[in-house]
Amino acid sequence: MQAGNAIDAQEIYSLVSEIPDPEIPVITIQELGILRKVEFVNKTCIVTITPTYTACPAMGLLESQIKEVLKQYNIADVEVQLTYSPAWTTDWMNESAKKKLKDYGIAPPQHSSCSKFFATETVQCPRCNSKNTEMISRYGSTACKALYKCLMCKEPFEHFKCH
Amino acid sequence: MTKQEALYKYCLRLGDNALILGHRLSEMCSKAPFLEEDLALTNFALDMIGRAQAILKYAAEVEGKGRNEDLIAYRREEKEYYNHLITELPNGDFAHVIARQLYVSAFEYLFYTELQKSSDATLAAIAAKTVKEVKYHLQHVADWTVRLGDGTEESHARMQKAINDLWMFTGELFEMDETDNLLLKEGVAIDLIPLKAAWEKNISEIIGDATLVSPAGSYMQTGSRKGIHTEYMGHILSEMQYLQRAYPDASW
Numbered sequence: 001m002q003a004g005n006a007i008d009a010q011e012i013y014s015l016v017s018e019i020p021d022p023e024i025p026v027i028t029i030q031e032l033g034i035l036r037k038v039e040f041v042n043k044t045c046i047v048t049i050t051p052t053y054t055a056c057p058a059m060g061l062l063e064s065q066i067k068e069v070l071k072q073y074n075i076a077d078v079e080v081q082l083t084y085s086p087a088w089t090t091d092w093m094n095e096s097a098k099k100k101l102k103d104y105g106i107a108p109p110q111h112s113s114c115s116k117f118f119a120t121e122t123v124q125c126p127r128c129n130s131k132n133t134e135m136i137s138r139y140g141s142t143a144c145k146a147l148y149k150c151l152m153c154k155e156p157f158e159h160f161k162c163h
Numbered sequence: 164m165t166k167q168e169a170l171y172k173y174c175l176r177l178g179d180n181a182l183i184l185g186h187r188l189s190e191m192c193s194k195a196p197f198l199e200e201d202l203a204l205t206n207f208a209l210d211m212i213g214r215a216q217a218i219l220k221y222a223a224e225v226e227g228k229g230r231n232e233d234l235i236a237y238r239r240e241e242k243e244y245y246n247h248l249i250t251e252l253p254n255g256d257f258a259h260v261i262a263r264q265l266y267v268s269a270f271e272y273l274f275y276t277e278l279q280k281s282s283d284a285t286l287a288a289i290a291a292k293t294v295k296e297v298k299y300h301l302q303h304v305a306d307w308t309v310r311l312g313d314g315t316e317e318s319h320a321r322m323q324k325a326i327n328d329l330w331m332f333t334g335e336l337f338e339m340d341e342t343d344n345l346l347l348k349e350g351v352a353i354d355l356i357p358l359k360a361a362w363e364k365n366i367s368e369i370i371g372d373a374t375l376v377s378p379a380g381s382y383m384q385t386g387s388r389k390g391i392h393t394e395y396m397g398h399i400l401s402e403m404q405y406l407q408r409a410y411p412d413a414s415w
Binding site: 051053054055056057083084085086087088136137138139140143147161163 | 206
């Protein structure tokens with residue numbers, strides 16, 4: 001935050017926080033942990049984001065969305081920077097974001113359950129809450145999800161992998 | 164060799180390993196045994212191309228000649244690539260794809276776990292992201308190795324042949340040259356020698372679970388540290404580089 005700027009970094013952070021994730025629009029980039037910080041260096045507003053996976057294809061789109069949102073508030077001098085450190089983790093997702101995922105039909109990641117090498121993760125069905133589920137495929141529609149099916153209600157569903 | 168030259172070359176090696184194997188895996192798109200495996204292998208490719216982009220971007224910065232990651236990836240000559248030979252080999256049958264990935268992912272898991280401690284902040288940060296992705300790759304290919312090895316008579320025979328055929332390309336993963344030694348002193352690179360025993364132990368456990376026999380050949384094919392490649396490298400580069408060679412600086 002700097003004197004002379006009509007809008008401060010905290011306010012800009014709130015504005016860009018509202019941007020939905022391009023692939024899972026029920027949660028925002030802030031809830032997912034992609035948005036890291038907003039600061040002013042001289043007159044330039046620097047928005048720092050981190051990719052979920054190294055090759056996350058949404059980074060370019062997010063950069064233009066961030067600039068688009070800020071343009072509406074007459075903030076044109078914007079730089080979007082990419083950082084790899086600290087490495088993104090699903091542990092940054094809070095309970096409210098996890099609930100939104102579940103309501104959307106995606107089984108949310110469990111906290112820190114990814115530390116063991118061959119740990120079999122118990123994934124709860126987001127529809128009927130049964131823990132009697134099985135993995136169909138380690139990979140799904142996006143890098144961050146795997147495909148499961150519920151053996152109780154028979155519905156297939158996506159699981160947001162613990163990462 | 165200066166530290167800068169060594170770091171540039173080290174980044175090329177790490178970036179090229181990801182770029183070339185990523186390209187090979189992308190060739191599996193629509194050719195895997197079923198849809199879910201198509202998704203898996205193309206996701207592996209995506210992770211690797213993302214990693215290549217991050218590392219080659221850093222290589223360009225270290226080089227300091229104003230090039231970007233695309234120029235580094237697409238405008239070098241064959242002898243300026245330092246990827247391990249195993250990454251450039253043709254896919255072959257599905258057992259070969261899995262065996263190659265088993266050897267490489269088991270190596271990368273150990274390698275990137277160690278590289279997180281690098282004194283080079285950029286490499287350490289990329290390593291911390293990569294290790295999570297590679298761990299997932301390794302879980303997937305270890306699972307396949309067991310499924311094929313402990314599967315039908317034919318899948319067992321093919322998997323055994325694949326691990327035998329590719330064995331002679333695993334020695335160079337652990338080769339230390341002038342670049343490694345110089346950067347090891349600076350705390351940038353990691354010592355590959357101690358990784359070898361850990362890798363062999365992990366591989367032999369998975370191979371044992373798969374009811375396969377560990378390959379025992381002692382002849383190891385090398386060359387990549389000096390930019391010497393198999394006959395397959397020229398072909399992969401001609402395909403990868405075609406557009407940038409035919410239409411230099413093309414962008415969209």
